[in-house]
Amino acid sequence: MKRLLKYLFVCCICILNMSAMAQSASGIKGKVMCQGKGISNVVVTNGFDCVLTDTKGMYSLPYHRDARFVYVTTPAGYLPQREASLPHYYKRIDSEVENYDFTLIKNPKNDDKHICLVQSDVQAAKASDIEGYMKYLKDVRQFVGERRNSDIFVLDCGDIVGNAPAIFPSYIQASNVLDLPFYRAVGNHDMEYGVRSYEHSYKTFEEYFGPIYYSFNRGKAHYIVLNNCFYINRHYRYIGYIDERTLQWIEADLSFVPKDHLVFVAMHIPSSSTKELQFNALLPDETSNASSLYDLLAGYDAHIFSGHTHYNWNVVFNDKLMEHNTAAVCGTFWKADICTDGTPSGYGIYEVNGNKVTWSYKSAGFPIDHQFRGYPVGSSEEYPQDIIANVWNWDELWKVEWYENGKCMGEMQRFEGYDPEAKIICSDKERVEYDWIMPIKTEHLFKATPQNKNAVIEIVVTDRFGHIYKQNIK
Structure with missing residues (x-):
């Protein structure tokens, strides 16, 4: 009996290896469609390589042993399928699957004009925090209702939970009330602690929300969402850092973006709180290699969205690059409706018209003109x-x-x-x-x-x- 079990186990391993070898030989293929017709010039990626679909909407990506997802950079004029607040722009790679097809939806609204709502640091750790979040969402829902004819979506800059992954489903259920797509970045309190390496720290986040870095388009604006929370394990520590894999992907992703388009980058930890970068290799509240990101954004009118600090702050690096560090939804950790710098809990409103953008901060529970x-x-x-x-x-x-x-x-x-x-x-x-x-x-x-x-x-x-x-x- 033991010999039979051992033989069956070896056979299973061989089958899996043969499947992986077959995928390695042929790579990943598929089609991007809308209403049954292929869409050309859509960027598809495995997180390492980026390719364009052909005139029939077909694409082919090389096999990469570390790729976990295949996903689409949604082009202007289209939307991904979604389940309430969760956009389905990605598919998890399975060694037994070779073809990954995507069906996009034609955007019924003109996305040349659109509104991006930026929030950060919900930081829900228990049920009462979700109740506070739902109260906050009433304000957002009212704002959205007054602009129902606009193309609107939400960027969440992370710390969705407070070291409590079990709260992810409750957060998602609460967010669904807006009936808007949410594009989410991982925060340091969304990571798994106690795991052996950075690569393991975001696995639970991926189970709920998909890839930790990705992009999409709206009109003449390109949006990039990143993970810059680099887990270093010792005493549950982390630093703000963008790894080389991500930087290479950003470089490939931006190669398809015209220079006259706006570029927005959403991540959790700020790149910098000052125009001059601090000289320090281990920064938990700023991105240690921020200059590498700035170099990639050179030539674009670019804006960085971040959170993490629980205060509101804008940095104008130059006439082409600005950072908006957004105050916390949770205020003073759900103990007060203002943050520790006095900013009311709320969200950023970014109104894009072509390749121009204007913005304001909306204090939850107050009219829009409550600006100080x-x-x-x-x-x-x-x-x-x-x-x-x-x-x-x-x-x-x-x-x-x-x-x-x-x-x-x-x-x-x-x-x-x-x-x-x-x-x-x-x-x-x-x-x-x-x-x-x-x-x-x-x-x-x-x-x-x-x-x-x-x-x-x-x-x-x-x-x-x-x-x-x-x-x-x-």
């Missing part, structure tokens, strides 16, 4: 004689002015400090529960000293697109 918060004299411990303004989506093309009794007193002075409300919340340890939750200093604060403490004070903020927001300080 003003504080009266005495609110700040650091500057008790000053009025304070926290302008969370500020960048260097914004203007922050103040008026005293109707007279313009000029621009307020930007400084680095603590948001007064965030400082109060984080000092209440019963509320925030965890000792490690602390307010963080931010550079999107502004101050001014009134001549008359009893005067009528008004703060006027103008964003880079000329939109004006006002608030009276009592």
Whole structure:
């Protein structure tokens, strides 16, 4: 009996090896179709090689032993099949399958004009966190309902859960209420910890959401989603880093993108919080080899979307490259509706028209014109004689002015400090529960000293697109 079992086992191994050898010889083939007709010039990839479909929609990829998926870069004018919020643009490679066909859907809306909603750090660790997420989604649903004729999708920049993979299904079910495609990046809290290497850290994420890097098109905009959370194991540590496999794939992917198209890159850990890169090889909160990504994006009008920090911050590297670090959906880890820099929990809104884009930050539960918060004299411990303004989506093309009794007193002075409300919340340890939750200093604060403490004070903020927001300080 033992000899028979051993013989059967050897036969199974031989069959599997023969199947793998057959696939190795012929590679991976298939067809990309819409309504039964092949679509030409569609990029198909195995995560290593990128090829175009021919005039009949056929493609052929070489065999690669480390490839786990074959997937499509959805072309402009088309959408992948989807199940609620999960777009099915990929198929898992099976050694016994040689042909992988994809059926796309013609986009019923004009995707030259579209809206990308960017969120990050839902960081759900238990059922009550999902309840908070569902409350947040009511705001998003209202926004989407008011723009039902627009082509809209969501980019989630990771930390979907808080070291709790069992929460993935609940997160997906909650997200489905929007009936929109979600394109998701893996965050450091979405990884498996305790595994032996980086390559094992994202396996559970892949089971739910597919490849850890991929791309798609909308109109004249190209979107790339990356994993830059590099797990190094020791004490459950990670760094921000893009591995060579991914960089080579980005280079191949971008070779099919015209230079006059916008390029958006979504990833979890920021590339950099400053224009000048820090000199440090092990950065858990920035991407150590960010310059390699910048080199690949050279020549494009490009924007990077990131999360991870739980604060809101924009970096204008140059006139062709900008990063938008998006505040956390979970606010202060579901203990308060503002983040530790004072930014309300919310999401970024990016409205694309051709190869131009405008953007704003939407605070959940507030109207769209809620773009800053003003504080009266005495609110700040650091500057008790000053009025304070926290302008969370500020960048260097914004203007922050103040008026005293109707007279313009000029621009307020930007400084680095603590948001007064965030400082109060984080000092209440019963509320925030965890000792490690602390307010963080931010550079999107502004101050001014009134001549008359009893005067009528008004703060006027103008964003880079000329939109004006006002608030009276009592």
